[in-house]
Amino acid sequence: MTRLHVVTGKGGTGKTTVAAALALALAEEGRRTLLVEVEGRQGIAQLFETEALPYEERKIAVSHGGGEVYALAIDPEKALLDYLQMFYKLGSAGRALKKLGAIDFATTIAPGLRDVLLTGKACEAVRRKDKQGRRIYDAVVMDAPPTGRVTRFLGVNEEVAGLAKAGPVHHQAQAVMGVIKSPETAVHLVTLLEEMPVQETVDGVRELRAAGLPVGSVLVNMVRPRLPVEGLEGTPASPGLARALAGAGLSRPETLVAPLLAQAREHTERVRLERGQRAALERLGTPVHELGLLGEGVELAGLYGLSAELREQWPPTEAA
Numbered sequence: 544m545t546r547l548h549v550v551t552g553k554g555g556t557g558k559t560t561v562a563a564a565l566a567l568a569l570a571e572e573g574r575r576t577l578l579v580e581v582e583g584r585q586g587i588a589q590l591f592e593t594e595a596l597p598y599e600e601r602k603i604a605v606s607h608g609g610g611e612v613y614a615l616a617i618d619p620e621k622a623l624l625d626y627l628q629m630f631y632k633l634g635s636a637g638r639a640l641k642k643l644g645a646i647d648f649a650t651t652i653a654p655g656l657r658d659v660l661l662t663g664k665a666c667e668a669v670r671r672k673d674k675q676g677r678r679i680y681d682a683v684v685m686d687a688p689p690t691g692r693v694t695r696f697l698g699v700n701e702e703v704a705g706l707a708k709a710g711p712v713h714h715q716a717q718a719v720m721g722v723i724k725s726p727e728t729a730v731h732l733v734t735l736l737e738e739m740p741v742q743e744t745v746d747g748v749r750e751l752r753a754a755g756l757p758v759g760s761v762l763v764n765m766v767r768p769r770l771p772v773e774g775l776e777g778t779p780a781s782p783g784l785a786r787a788l789a790g791a792g793l794s795r796p797e798t799l800v801a802p803l804l805a806q807a808r809e810h811t812e813r814v815r816l817e818r819g820q821r822a823a824l825e826r827l828g829t830p831v832h833e834l835g836l837l838g839e840g841v842e843l844a845g846l847y848g849l850s851a852e853l854r855e856q857w858p859p860t861e862a863a
């Protein structure tokens with residue numbers, strides 16, 4: 544069963560929104576999920592209309608049937624202090640390092656180190672258990688970096704494990720990769736039905752697979768409703784259309800004919816292009832789920848709507 548859901552995709556396609564909807568969808572009936580953010584942009588707080596998240600797991604929403612969604616914005620600096628504390632018991636010394644700005648310095652000069660800390664913290668939440676040995680979270684959903692960076696991001700601990708051949712850092716790095724490369728993890732890719740994001744999805748899936756990372760689903764976001772296009776395939780004859788409009792009681796129907804036909808052609812063309820993009824996604828051989836375009840933008844109610852759409856399409860074994 545998947546416990547770590549990593550949500551990536553081209554910038555602006557809806558990663559943060561879809562990750563939040565997924566966390567809600569997986570938090571069914573008493574289950575508990577954690578939604579983590581790694582890019583330090585407070586996108587989750589904005590989406591749930593709450594104040595900025597501290598570096599602390601907080602309940603931000605109650606889901607269908609009383610499930611709970613917690614959220615965490617992982618701060619690399621604080622995560623490094625955790626890490627130093629865990630391995631070197633550097634309690635106050637760690638705080639001294641922070642005062643000196645050493646931690647900021649370390650995470651700035653070594654972007655790889657940031658990623659080690661971010662993925663490490665997410666995996667720690669996945670593995671965390673209570674005193675009875677039960678998992679604290681049924682699932683962790685990560686609002687991850689975009690497709691172009693995600694393979695490197697997720698694989699960074701492999702490099703670390705190779706560099707530190709033994710000792711606590713080596714073991715920690717191996718434990719993190721153990722989670723990320725296991726069937727407990729699924730990397731989902733958010734896309735739109737447009738050429739660029741679909742191409743990026745196809746490339747991303749190839750890259751993830753080449754790196755031995757587990758690809759989950761493709762989530763097509765902002766899908767626009769389709770008219771029954773079959774009837775529009777052949778352009779209707781203008782005189783017939785004018786007569787029909789007149790019959791419907793419209794005055795001066797001839798002025799409407801050209802704009803209506805133009806709209807119909809545009810729609811037909813879009814549906815044709817989308818059909819091509821859908822086919823390219825189908826060829827990837829992963830499950831494909833679709834989320835509708837919300838006309839009014841994504842308010843909290845819209846987010847719950849998207850989560851319901853996901854619940855309907857998500858494989859029941861996944862959500863069980």
Ligand SMILES: Nc1ncnc2c1ncn2[C@@H]1O[C@H](COP(=O)(O)OP(=O)(O)OP(=O)(O)O)[C@@H](O)[C@H]1O
Nearest residue numbers: 554555556557558559560561765835836837840841
């Ligand atoms: N299904 C949808 N219907 C309508 N609007 C949507 C939908 N999904 C996302 N949006 C809107 O699209 C915009 C981008 O969404 P979001 O911030 O989730 O994308 P992102 O991929 O996380 O972006 P970034 O790359 O900047 O992190 C937001 O304004 C969001 O409200």
Ligand SMILES: [Mg+2]
Nearest residue numbers: 558559560586
């Ligand atoms: Mg985002």
